[in-house]
Amino acid sequence: MTIVSVDKDYASLSLVLVAEFDAPIERVWQLWADPRQLERWWGPPTHPATVEKHDLAVGGEVAYFMTGPEGEQTRGWWRVTSVDAPRSLDFTDGFANQDGTPNAEMPTTTVEVRLAEHADGTRVAMRFGFASREHMDQLERWGAFEVFPQSVAQMDALLAATPDQEDL
Amino acid sequence: MVVAELADEDLDGLFHALADTTRRDILRRCVRDEPSVSRLAEVYPMSFAAVQKHVAVLERAGLVTKERRGRAQLVHTDGDALARARRALDELEAAWRGRVERMAGLLGQEGGR
Numbered sequence A: 001m002t003i004v005s006v007d008k009d010y011a012s013l014s015l016v017l018v019a020e021f022d023a024p025i026e027r028v029w030q031l032w033a034d035p036r037q038l039e040r041w042w043g044p045p046t047h048p049a050t051v052e053k054h055d056l057a058v059g060g061e062v063a064y065f066m067t068g069p070e071g072e073q074t075r076g077w078w079r080v081t082s083v084d085a086p087r088s089l090d091f092t093d094g095f096a097n098q099d100g101t102p103n104a105e106m107p108t109t110t111v112e113v114r115l116a117e118h119a120d121g122t123r124v125a126m127r128f129g130f131a132s133r134e135h136m137d138q139l140e141r142w143g144a145f146e147v148f149p150q151s152v153a154q155m156d157a158l159l160a161a162t163p164d165q166e167d168l
Numbered sequence B: 001m002v003v004a005e006l007a008d009e010d011l012d013g014l015f016h017a018l019a020d021t022t023r024r025d026i027l028r029r030c031v032r033d034e035p036s037v038s039r040l041a042e043v044y045p046m047s048f049a050a051v052q053k054h055v056a057v058l059e060r061a062g063l064v065t066k067e068r069r070g071r072a073q074l075v076h077t078d079g080d081a082l083a084r085a086r087r088a089l090d091e092l093e094a095a096w097r098g099r100v101e102r103m104a105g106l107l108g109q110e111g112g113r
Helices: A025-033 A035-041 A133-142 A149-160 B008-018 B021-032 B037-043 B048-060 B079-109
Strands: A002-009 A014-021 A049-054 A061-067 A073-084 A088-096 A109-118 A121-129 B064-069 B072-077
Touching: A002 B079, A014 B079, A025 A035, A025 A109, A025 A121, A025 B079, A035 A049, A035 A061, A035 B079, A121 B079, B008 B021, B008 B048, B021 B037, B021 B048, B021 B064, B021 B072, B037 B048, B037 B072, B048 B064
Parallel strands: none
Antiparallel strands: A002 A014, A014 A121, A049 A061, A061 A073, A073 A088, A088 A109, A109 A121, B064 B072
16 A cells, blocks of 8 residues: 555645555445445544444435544544445545434534556545535635645645744 | 534635635735735735735634734734644544555455455
8 A cells, every 4th residue: 555645735624645555446445335344444443433324325324433442432424425336435524413413513524535446456536625515615616626726835835934833 | 533623614714814815925924024014015016905904804814913013013924723724634634544554454454465
């Protein structure tokens, strides 16, 4: 496995991570499509995930909880917005209340996954955004995504120029 | 889920503030320096009031703060807002690097080459 690139966009608060795996695309897709496999990588070792509901269809939901070292449980959900096995999956990921209903007060993350055959393996591009889907659509309508890419390098330079923020 | 520290209203302000070329330029100048509003107004082909408005937008987004010194109003960056954005993305990156490593581990374990 190689992480090919990590691009952060401070202006739109998103992150694009590209990784390559030495496994066929169908096999890599199973990491997402099979709940038993998903729960083996979703949570960090300290907070293993348990997937209770898993419906990878448009509008479908995934419900999970992660168990912390003290036995505390944090619940989360996905809402699938687009799916095309084994090539693409888009969903919104958020926090849930203890009864499993989405916690509207907590921010959501959008995740867009693209898989493609590459050399003898699979290249996976994942884009993560910090805002809600509505927010992203709104930004797109404004043409914000055309404005922002050119500002990425500028923002990086800007941030690099503030060394006193380094330890924050 | 990945813990995010920025609320939606914060994001709205941040996006709006950074969506404008002049504002991004003002922000860059404020990182390097502590210009007064009057000096910024000399740089751009727009009125003092217009520059003041841009500064106000940046101020509302928490990106800059104004400080009166004598007759001048000095503008300096609030590195916190930028640092918050960076920290949020750093957290997201760390979380997903971990996930990708675990994915690779699973593929290795289960016959992936």
